[in-house]
Amino acid sequence: MKNHVPTARTTPDFPRPYTTVDIVIFTILDKALKVLLVQRPTHEDDPFPGLWALPGGFVNVELDADLEACAARKLREKTGVASPYLEQLGSWGGAARDPRGWSATHVYFALLPGLDLALAKGANAADVDWFEVDELLASPRLAFDHGEILLAAVERLRSKVEYTSLPAFLLAEPFTLPQLQQVYETVLGRSVDKSGFRTRMLAAQFLQEAGHVAGPSNRPAMGYRLADRSGPVVFPRTFSPRGH
Amino acid sequence: MKNHVPTARTTPDFPRPYTTVDIVIFTILDKALKVLLVQRPTHEDDPFPGLWALPGGFVNVELDADLEACAARKLREKTGVASPYLEQLGSWGGAARDPRGWSATHVYFALLPGLDLALAKGANAADVDWFEVDELLASPRLAFDHGEILLAAVERLRSKVEYTSLPAFLLAEPFTLPQLQQVYETVLGRSVDKSGFRTRMLAAQFLQEAGHVAGPSNRPAMGYRLADRSGPVVFPRTFSPRGH
DNA sequence: GTAATAGTGTCTCTTAGACAGTATCCT
DNA sequence: AGGATACTGTCTAAGAGACACTATTAC
Known part of the structure; x- marks a missing residue:
């Protein structure tokens, strides 16, 4: 009853939400569970400027064959690691989570050997760092709904352990x-x-x-x-x- | 390096994948585990015309506050049931799964009491029906990647049981x-x-x-x-x- | 030798699985 | 009364938890 035009069948003209992929990357460092975060650009037009967030970003329709490939690419870009343990955690989507509009993110979580730390930090800039999970959970100040996502990831990890x-x-x-x-x-x-x-x-x-x-x-x-x-x-x- | 224009920061102009929500609705009927499927329109321009598929569809940015609300809405539309058990299963996304283009679907699974069967069938048309899960898994002929999704849902259910x-x-x-x-x-x-x-x-x-x-x-x-x-x-x- | 960590043995107690037995209802 | 199903009791054996013990190295 909504499709007045036949072409709406083949290529629906609904407004499309943003599609992103985020990764919760865990490692053990100094006998503590840590997670990798990136700092949002400080430009005022960006959402949550200067806050720390989970690594991730928009799906690239040309580059990424599917969601997992997209997650693997982003993980490689941030850490240089090619094939760690990678598992889908779930997805979060809604009108309110990103000020730019309706968005949905597909979240993966990855486990990295503690050794690759130097590698990870060397591969990228100063806006990437490891944070102790327990401290983050005590006072979450992450961009978007990433605090909630991190909590879900930690619960999944702890439960599976x-x-x-x-x-x-x-x-x-x-x-x-x-x-x-x-x-x-x-x-x-x-x-x-x-x-x-x-x-x-x-x-x-x-x-x-x-x-x-x-x-x-x-x-x-x-x-x-x-x-x-x-x-x-x-x-x-x-x-x-x-x-x- | 890709953003030439400042406005690209606030509203990214990446091509956006389709965003859909699908639901795997289980119930017990005649002492067998069944799942609800809907038949795709037979119009030739539609993808997988005439094949059976999981109920679902595009996220409606105006109607749906978030993904779960969207799933609940679609479930209500198909079965008339308001508050069954509803859990997120995962998401499937990629360039190849829908001939119309890059798409990502967020999949939920729901459990319904067997009693509501009459209700469910009465509420909607002849293009909705219950199928025995074991038979579907033996010879899957579903639209999109819904065979794969159904398999994942059944595995999750059986494992949790x-x-x-x-x-x-x-x-x-x-x-x-x-x-x-x-x-x-x-x-x-x-x-x-x-x-x-x-x-x-x-x-x-x-x-x-x-x-x-x-x-x-x-x-x-x-x-x-x-x-x-x-x-x-x-x-x-x-x-x-x-x-x- | 001593210290420190790797690895094993043993005891106890809980509890799942198996199955037999009892209770309560219908016709 | 007899049959059918709901519910309970008992036995056994596997395995987890707790902790004491032995083994192998560095110094």
């Missing part, structure tokens, strides 16, 4: 079990039992031995690689100190 | 525990132990007693309502016949 091998993607290979445990504890915000942790990880069959590795300790530990980098393994149970 | 109270949203209240178990078994495709099932459900504390109800059986069973319709409860463990 309870029952998957996701944290392994935050480490450079080869890594040791104590290192992996350290990452779990950092993300979860609590300590876990060593013995149970080891049994659990080895039982899940996602680690391949890669020879002994001299870590920060005295005794060298067994190094491991991921048997399958395409995604995490799901544990049959959740981590939990005595029931739930 | 293993460790959440989601199936309760597929039943009209009040419902009995045997009815709920029946739904679990239908979605999972296998039978579960009665005793363990009951213990599990009651321990999760999401059911409120609502008096005895005469079901299809001889002995009346206790009826239950959801204590909280805003979302499912997560169980600490997964359903599993002896290990995983």
